[in-house]
Amino acid sequence: MSQDIKALQAALRAFAQARDWEQFHSPKNLAASLSIEAAEVLEHFQWLTEAQSRQLDAERTAQVADEIADVLLYLLQLADKLGIDPLAAARDKLARNAERYPVERAKGSSAKYTEL
Template identity: 55%
Template sequence: MQFRTERDWQQFHSPRNLAISLSLEAGEVLELFQWEDRRGEALDKIMPQLRDEVADVATYLTYLCADLGIDLEAAVREKMVQNRRKYPVELSKGSAKKYTELQGEGEA
């Protein structure tokens, strides 16, 4: 926040602008994986750029949450509680199915 405040940039950071920037930066993360599933040495090669893009995503998300009064840590904890309900271990372990596909599988 200090970086942004020192430069008086918060005046340009409406929720809309921050959400757009967040999406664009997330797209730049995705772009690094566009043509291949990078692992091992291939991943090591892009790691410096990947770290920069992930930092940009985190920065815009932090600004957005601060400006909207969202406690990011609390929001993540609450979402994980919801996810635990949606994806119980006994139905979802080792499965990539969406929660709507898991419903009814545990019933006999």
């Protein structure tokens, strides 16, 4: 696991411990919070056109960045609680996706791998 991720997870643990919040940080609660924060990312794009979503102004980009940070922080806390290396899990998933979506069948298609 990356030293940066380990350091961030340690900082998150210390942050929660200092506030006696560990009691609230069950995997279930962290997963729920992760989902809520991901929805808050989506909220910034809710009524935008495709084109508008590609050209956010600086203020909206900063707001989305805050929500992305919340998603990442909850994700890292959940991974930490469950003993999952998020980078290893992501690498493994990318390798499986490469098998499911071979370039020659998936290029330019949004179809699920079961429909290719």
